[in-house]
Amino acid sequence: MTYAAITGWGKCMPPSVLTNADLATFLDTDDEWIVSRTGMRERRVSHVSAIEMSVVAARRALACAGLDAGDLDLIVYGSCSNDEQVPNSASGVQVRLGAARAAAMDVNTACTSFLYGLSSATALIRTGAVRNAVVIGVELILPYMDWSNRNVAVLFGDGCAAVVLQASEREEGVVAQKLGCIADARQTLRVRGMGCTYANRNVMLGDTQWDFDGQEIFKRAVHGMGQASADVLAAAGVAPADIDLVVPHQANLRIIESVVKRTGIPMERVMLTVQRYGNMSAATVPVALVEALEEGRVQPGALLLMPAFGAGLTLCSHLVRWGERVTPLATSDAELPPPDKTALELVNAIRAQKVGAQERSGPGLMAARLAETM
Ligand code: UT7
Numbered sequence: 001m002t003y004a005a006i007t008g009w010g011k012c013m014p015p016s017v018l019t020n021a022d023l024a025t026f027l028d029t030d031d032e033w034i035v036s037r038t039g040m041r042e043r044r045v046s047h048v049s050a051i052e053m054s055v056v057a058a059r060r061a062l063a064c065a066g067l068d069a070g071d072l073d074l075i076v077y078g079s080c081s082n083d084e085q086v087p088n089s090a091s092g093v094q095v096r097l098g099a100a101r102a103a104a105m106d107v108n109t110a111c112t113s114f115l116y117g118l119s120s121a122t123a124l125i126r127t128g129a130v131r132n133a134v135v136i137g138v139e140l141i142l143p144y145m146d147w148s149n150r151n152v153a154v155l156f157g158d159g160c161a162a163v164v165l166q167a168s169e170r171e172e173g174v175v176a177q178k179l180g181c182i183a184d185a186r187q188t189l190r191v192r193g194m195g196c197t198y199a200n201r202n203v204m205l206g207d208t209q210w211d212f213d214g215q216e217i218f219k220r221a222v223h224g225m226g227q228a229s230a231d232v233l234a235a236a237g238v239a240p241a242d243i244d245l246v247v248p249h250q251a252n253l254r255i256i257e258s259v260v261k262r263t264g265i266p267m268e269r270v271m272l273t274v275q276r277y278g279n280m281s282a283a284t285v286p287v288a289l290v291e292a293l294e295e296g297r298v299q300p301g302a303l304l305l306m307p308a309f310g311a312g313l314t315l316c317s318h319l320v321r322w323g324e325r326v327t328p329l330a331t332s333d334a335e336l337p338p339p340d341k342t343a344l345e346l347v348n349a350i351r352a353q354k355v356g357a358q359e360r361s362g363p364g365l366m367a368a369r370l371a372e373t374m
Contacts, residue, residue, distance in 0.1 A: 008164030010060025016343035039253025043157025043278035053160035059334035066329035078113030111310025113282035161286035226262035228317035249308035
């Protein structure tokens with residue numbers, strides 16, 4: 001039997017830090033509300049494209065696995081905030097990595113995109129179609145934020161991480177998974193203004209309105225991730241006590257606490273990044289995984305549980321058996337160029353662009369065009 005072992009890992013976090021105090025300079029919000037309702041203290045703002053972040057993360061993951069880009073058969077790019085729709089983003093990573101032999105595909109299931117990408121690459125390796133793959137979870141979501149809506153603007157951040165998968169005869173990598181979608185709740189999270197149907201109506205980039213029913217998403221997320229985790233544990237015959245570390249989607253500290261409580265796993269066995277990075281959508285789980293490895297929280301042979309949910313509402317829970325190696329074989333010198341603006345300056349530039357877009361089309365016209373696409 002062939003498995004898909006995770007043999008390389010690397011992240012690329014943009015260095016500009018946006019604090020809760022920064023958000024309070026233009027939103028009616030405060031640190032106390034954000035920390036107590038979400039656990040978030042800061043998040044990152046990218047000054048480069050999502051593909052640039054992906055290339056750095058992928059180079060680091062390849063070095064960690066001891067592979068060259070030319071060894072890759074497949075690049076999977078998990079994201080909902082692609083720089084372009086056509087051509088796909090994975091091909092942009094392929095050309096910059098010089099991974100000439102690799103197939104390249106994008107996966108968009110919103111915040112679960114990395115994990116659905118992991119499922120896809122694992123399946124292709126297990127059938128024998130592919131031997132070496134890189135799976136990326138990346139989000140450059142802040143250019144699409146509605147910065148006038150405090151219900152959502154405080155929650156999200158940019159970031160990226162990648163893993164390398166390699167065919168293995170040992171039982172490693174994804175050993176069980178539960179995937180699902182609560183599509184009757186798809187209207188609870190919609191970014192109007194982001195996508196082809198809007199572009200075709202001349203809605204300008206950045207002029208988004210978020211339909212966001214936070215409480216409904218919260219309830220569905222806790223129930224969906226809890227049920228998916230219970231299902232995957234039962235299917236694999238694994239008890240909650242056998243899970244060494246939970247690496248969950250990081251949308252809200254209270255959601256994570258509720259899910260692991262339902263699953264019967266103590267918080268000491270949960271990897272948290274939500275305080276420092278907020279919700280990076282597809283990037284949250286791989287970044288948390290990379291940091292768990294960097295902090296020595298993944299032991300050889302460890303069993304990991306990775307529950308997640310996202311717009312759709314897609315959900316999943318993956319059971320991952322780690323291999324013997326928990327340290328990189330080598331490191332890469334790939335780096336982002338330094339930013340020339342602070343995080344708040346970057347956000348204020350996005351906000352100014354949005355006002356500019358509205359002025360060019362007129363706010364009434366823009367609202368009508370967004371409404372037409374309901
Ligand atoms: O990855 C998928 C993405 N989706 C999610 O992660 C959403 C999941 N939902 C959540 O995380 C939570 O529902 C939120 C964090 C979004 C909101 O927390 P909540 O405890 O459900 O608060 P709420 O929506 O019930 O709002 C409570 C109050 C409201 O004021 P009133 O009506 O009680 O006067 C809001 O207007 O808090 C107000 N509020 C804020 N106040 C200060 C909402 N956002 C803010 C803010 N700062 N940023």
